[in-house]
Amino acid sequence: MAVFDPVKVAFFVEVLVSGLLSGILYALVALGFVLIFKASGVFNFAQGAMVLVAGLALVRTLNWLEAHLPFWLALLLALSFAGALMTGIAWAVERFVLRKLVNQTALALFMATIGITFVLEGLGQQIFGAQVYKLDIGLPRDNIFALESLFDGGILLNTLDLWSALLAAAIVGALAFFFQWTRTGRALRAVADDHSAAQSVGIPLTRVWFIVWVVAGLVAIAAAAVWGSKVGVQFSLVYVALKALPVIIVGGLTSVPGAILGGLLIGAGEKLAEVYLGPSLGGGIEHWFAYVVALVVLLVRPQGLFGDRIIERI
Amino acid sequence: MQRLEQGEGESGRLSPILTVNNIEVVYDHVALVLKGVSLTVPERGVVALLGANGAGKTTALRAISNLLKGERGEVTKGSITFAGERVDRLTPNNLVRRGCIQVLEGRRCFGHLTIEENLLTGAYTRPDGAAAIRRDLDHIYETFPRLRQRRTSLAGYVSGGEQQMCAIGRALMSKPRMILLDEPSMGLAPQVVEEIFAIVRELNLREGVSFLLAEQNTRMALKYATYGYILETGRVVMDGPAEAMRENDDVKEFYIGRADAQGANFRNVKTYRRRKRWLS
Numbered sequence: 187m188a189v190f191d192p193v194k195v196a197f198f199v200e201v202l203v204s205g206l207l208s209g210i211l212y213a214l215v216a217l218g219f220v221l222i223f224k225a226s227g228v229f230n231f232a233q234g235a236m237v238l239v240a241g242l243a244l245v246r247t248l249n250w251l252e253a254h255l256p257f258w259l260a261l262l263l264a265l266s267f268a269g270a271l272m273t274g275i276a277w278a279v280e281r282f283v284l285r286k287l288v289n290q291t292a293l294a295l296f297m298a299t300i301g302i303t304f305v306l307e308g309l310g311q312q313i314f315g316a317q318v319y320k321l322d323i324g325l326p327r328d329n330i331f332a333l334e335s336l337f338d339g340g341i342l343l344n345t346l347d348l349w350s351a352l353l354a355a356a357i358v359g360a361l362a363f364f365f366q367w368t369r370t371g372r373a374l375r376a377v378a379d380d381h382s383a384a385q386s387v388g389i390p391l392t393r394v395w396f397i398v399w400v401v402a403g404l405v406a407i408a409a410a411a412v413w414g415s416k417v418g419v420q421f422s423l424v425y426v427a428l429k430a431l432p433v434i435i436v437g438g439l440t441s442v443p444g445a446i447l448g449g450l451l452i453g454a455g456e457k458l459a460e461v462y463l464g465p466s467l468g469g470g471i472e473h474w475f476a477y478v479v480a481l482v483v484l485l486v487r488p489q490g491l492f493g494d495r496i497i498e499r500i
Numbered sequence: 501m502q503r504l505e506q507g508e509g510e511s512g513r514l515s516p517i518l519t520v521n522n523i524e525v526v527y528d529h530v531a532l533v534l535k536g537v538s539l540t541v542p543e544r545g546v547v548a549l550l551g552a553n554g555a556g557k558t559t560a561l562r563a564i565s566n567l568l569k570g571e572r573g574e575v576t577k578g579s580i581t582f583a584g585e586r587v588d589r590l591t592p593n594n595l596v597r598r599g600c601i602q603v604l605e606g607r608r609c610f611g612h613l614t615i616e617e618n619l620l621t622g623a624y625t626r627p628d629g630a631a632a633i634r635r636d637l638d639h640i641y642e643t644f645p646r647l648r649q650r651r652t653s654l655a656g657y658v659s660g661g662e663q664q665m666c667a668i669g670r671a672l673m674s675k676p677r678m679i680l681l682d683e684p685s686m687g688l689a690p691q692v693v694e695e696i697f698a699i700v701r702e703l704n705l706r707e708g709v710s711f712l713l714a715e716q717n718t719r720m721a722l723k724y725a726t727y728g729y730i731l732e733t734g735r736v737v738m739d740g741p742a743e744a745m746r747e748n749d750d751v752k753e754f755y756i757g758r759a760d761a762q763g764a765n766f767r768n769v770k771t772y773r774r775r776k777r778w779l780s
């Protein structure tokens with residue numbers, strides 16, 4: 187009986203939707219991991235640091251330019267600057283790290299990305315500052331009530347979350363198109379399938395790695411823009427990015443749809459668990475729920491729900 | 501660079517498209533695997549590179565196509581000339597652009613891509629536009645009608661013969677002058693092997709593509725090639741026109757296996773072959 191109490195259903199939907207919305211953001215970060223792992227077999231620990239650096243570059247240039255230029259122009263320039271910076275990072279990583287480490291073990295490459303993490307975090311904060319910066323990219327942030335015809339009083343939504351979700355969905359759509367239908371996208375998928383065969387038909391691996399790190403960098407900018415709008419640009423973005431780890435374990439390291447669904451699953455799951463199990467388990471579930479789910483998935487289905495490669499010990 | 505004088509007489513001695521001159525290959529800086537190999541492929545020729553497993557056939561092809569680096573191998577001595585130019589310091593990408601492409605042992609189609617997408621990846625290096633690529637794709641489908649039927653299937657799920665056709669078709673999409681074909685017969689039923697070799701001959705005659713064919717299947721390779729080399733532990737131990745080789749007692753003996761030193765080796769070859777056939 188109680189299940190169909192409209193107030194309770196409305197509340198459930200509200201929790202679910204807000205969970206799904208933050209899940210989309212997890213998915214965005216997870217996508218960066220998956221892209222790099224598929225194309226180069228590198229487990230990129232630095233994805234979180236890339237989000238941080240992208241966010242810092244974006245917010246600092248935006249705040250500075252805003253004072254002198256119309257907002258939209260400042261935003262455009264700040265985004266371009268962040269894009270150029272991420273491209274530069276991709277170039278440097280390919281040129282000075284990946285190229286030197288071709289044929290090394292996955293562990294050596296993983297260690298290298300830990301090194302990249304420290305360099306990015308250190309330099310990023312050195313150059314752009316280490317405080318909390320408020321980011322406003324012009325997305326509205328009012329609370330609205332939706333589905334009023336369905337539920338009495340509707341459900342409470344934040345438009346910032348809605349816009350973020352739309353933006354994330356657009357990016358995912360653009361990536362899907364890029365991978366499925368362009369020549370370069372096809373080449374990236376070929377490399378992900380079989381490095382050596384891709385090389386044999388003349389696809390240059392170094393170029394593919396560069397492109398994939400650029401794409402991961404752009405995804406990092408998007409993730410930083412939406413997360414930053416929500417919680418401000420600060421060092422803790424790195425921890426948000428850590429949430430992407432359980433997401434890819436759940437979704438599978440090699441699967442783009444897996445990253446997206448994994449993100450939604452974890453986002454919704456942790457919110458629902460917090461609200462419905464929190465009272466009996468003492469709260470704070472949100473912070474560890476994702477890792478427990480990941481652990482269970484690792485035990486039951488180590489390749490993730492959609493992946494086809496087993497994650498080896500790292 | 502002048503080349504392409506037509507062959508004079510039955511010896512068919514055309515100017516070479518590929519010359520490998522006394523190369524040595526080392527893996528991991530220590531394992532010397534090719535110990536001075538020289539061979540020549542004439543323009544529009546089909547040349548067989550024969551030998552038991554571990555003889556160094558794949559290594560020789562990878563040395564030519566510059567695909568050794570990924571295997572931690574290196575050409576430490578000698579030179580390789582393709583179409584009149586030294587190519588031993590090029591990238592695979594650059595060599596494919598010049599018209600020399602390798603079809604890897606074991607076919608190596610992109611399993612998560614459709615047959616058509618696989619074929620299109622072969623056109624990656626081509627500067628000409630989508631229309632020309634479409635036309636050539638159609639042309640490949642005429643050569644391999646079975647690929648047209650399977651064009652939307654994932655390459656990982658088609659038969660071994662279809663995968664081999666896909667791998668050859670993919671190489672053809674780069675518009676090569678020469679294909680380095682590594683063990684096309686591997687793991688395929690005899691009639692499928694015939695079919696593949698017949699297509700190789702057709703491509704050679706009709707489109708003038710040269711082939712260097714690494715094979716353990718000596719009989720089949722010598723049936724379709726015009727010239728052959730036999731490798732043994734990293735050295736060329738015999739070469740000659742295919743016809744002469746087919747009749748040669750040593751070759752027959754080699755093919756049946758040598759009683760003395762090679763005895764143990766030959767057993768390996770046989771079980772290896774059998775394993776290959778059953779596993780793939």
Ligand SMILES: Nc1ncnc2c1ncn2[C@@H]1O[C@H](COP(=O)(O)OP(=O)(O)OP(=O)(O)O)[C@@H](O)[C@H]1O
Pocket residue numbers: 527528531533551552553554555556557558559560571572573605716
């Ligand atoms: N990546 C590598 N690192 C070290 N040694 C290698 C490597 N690849 C091949 N070898 C060695 O080089 C030798 C020649 O191998 P290769 O693969 O060229 O032989 P093959 O004639 O192609 O044999 P098969 O008919 O089995 O394909 C073998 O002894 C092999 O063990």
Ligand SMILES: [Mg+2]
Pocket residue numbers: 557558559605682683
């Ligand atoms: Mg071989």
